[in-house]
Amino acid sequence: MPIIYLAPIQGTTDRIYRSLFPAYFKGVDLAVMPFIASLKKIKASHSLLIGLHPEHNTGIFSVPQIMSSRAEEFVLLANQLYDMGHKTVNLNLGCPFPMVVRKGRGAGMLCHPDRIEAFLQEALPGMRPAVSVKLRLGLKSSQEILKVIEVFNRFALAGLIIHPRTAAQMYEGEVDLDMFRQCLELSVHPVVYNGDIDSTAKYEMLAARFPTVAGWMIGRGLIGNPFLAEEIKGAPMRPDNEKTAVMRAFHDELLARYSQLLSGEAHLINKMKEIWTYMSNFFKNSEKVRKRVYKTHSLPRYLDAVRKIFDEAGLQ
Numbered sequence: 001m002p003i004i005y006l007a008p009i010q011g012t013t014d015r016i017y018r019s020l021f022p023a024y025f026k027g028v029d030l031a032v033m034p035f036i037a038s039l040k041k042i043k044a045s046h047s048l049l050i051g052l053h054p055e056h057n058t059g060i061f062s063v064p065q066i067m068s069s070r071a072e073e074f075v076l077l078a079n080q081l082y083d084m085g086h087k088t089v090n091l092n093l094g095c096p097f098p099m100v101v102r103k104g105r106g107a108g109m110l111c112h113p114d115r116i117e118a119f120l121q122e123a124l125p126g127m128r129p130a131v132s133v134k135l136r137l138g139l140k141s142s143q144e145i146l147k148v149i150e151v152f153n154r155f156a157l158a159g160l161i162i163h164p165r166t167a168a169q170m171y172e173g174e175v176d177l178d179m180f181r182q183c184l185e186l187s188v189h190p191v192v193y194n195g196d197i198d199s200t201a202k203y204e205m206l207a208a209r210f211p212t213v214a215g216w217m218i219g220r221g222l223i224g225n226p227f228l229a230e231e232i233k234g235a236p237m238r239p240d241n242e243k244t245a246v247m248r249a250f251h252d253e254l255l256a257r258y259s260q261l262l263s264g265e266a267h268l269i270n271k272m273k274e275i276w277t278y279m280s281n282f283f284k285n286s287e288k289v290r291k292r293v294y295k296t297h298s299l300p301r302y303l304d305a306v307r308k309i310f311d312e313a314g315l316q
């Protein structure tokens with residue numbers, strides 16, 4: 001049976017989303033949390049840490065992710081997470097956003113294998129949790145990863161999650177499956193594949209091509225079709241009207257949970273809109289659905305738009 005990870009999507013796969021997901025949808029084995037950046041100093045009472053506590057992260061078993069280019073800060077935060085009960089942390093070497101890259105963090109480290117080596121050399125001896133890494137093929141060139149994997153091979157890591165695009169590609173353009181194959185062959189660590197899995201057919205194509213992959217991470221495809229993981233694992237297809245009813249109940253519970261947490265209508269609607277960016281792909285007319293939700297600026301209008309979207313989908 002394949003191991004399926006829910007990918008971290010900042011703004012969507014937060015602890016509320018991950019806590020409710022398995023009550024409605026099956027097949028996801030674990031998740032990586034959206035990243036938090038390391039800090040020079042961080043006390044155990046810091047609100048950031050409270051949100052990462054395993055007690056507040058029920059539902060899908062989730063590994064915290066840290067973005068850092070400073071070994072000392074990384075160790076400090078990782079060890080605090082270990083004391084809270086996290087046995088593994090994930091290092092983000094994939095974030096492509098210019099603000100992050102400019103600071104030499106995320107994918108900004110990929111063109112500096114020497115810096116990655118120095119980082120791991122300094123960090124790993126003092127680390128209590130195991131470390132896995134999520135990365136892209138490179139900042140500008142997909143060749144960059146080959147040197148980075150040679151560095152990783154010299155360290156004890158829990159595994160790699162590879163999204164086979166460069167940071168310059170952001171989230172679009174072709175994934176480079178030939179380069180992914182080279183990474184798989186070169187790495188001494190288990191490798192998880194991540195990128196563009198949005199159907200069982202796509203999964204089956206990739207699984208046939210890469211039988212030695214250790215797991216499959218899915219982000220946008222799972223938010224758009226949360227039944228995808230169970231379908232990949234061979235569960236019988238549920239009828240469309242049943243799927244729509246389950247999605248509606250999931251949406252309504254998400255909304256209820258966020259309305260308890262967030263103050264003010266605007267915050268609540270913005271939060272839900274972020275989720276609809278990808279959740280709208282569940283519907284046949286996804287672009288229209290997205291626009292209908294984005295257009296709303298008050299709770300009554302939001303609720304009305306969502307009610308109509310689900311009613312219409314139920315009739316199809």
Ligand SMILES: Cc1cc2nc3c(=O)[nH]c(=O)nc-3n(C[C@H](O)[C@H](O)[C@H](O)COP(=O)(O)O)c2cc1C
Pocket residue numbers: 007008009010011033034035065092094095134163171194195196197217218219220221
């Ligand atoms: C809005 C957004 C936020 C993301 N946030 C994170 C993050 O916090 N950490 C991370 O490692 N990847 C993050 N990613 C990347 C995803 O985890 C994943 O690698 C990417 O979406 C490709 O997988 P997919 O095609 O299955 O969605 C983000 C992607 C998007 C679109």
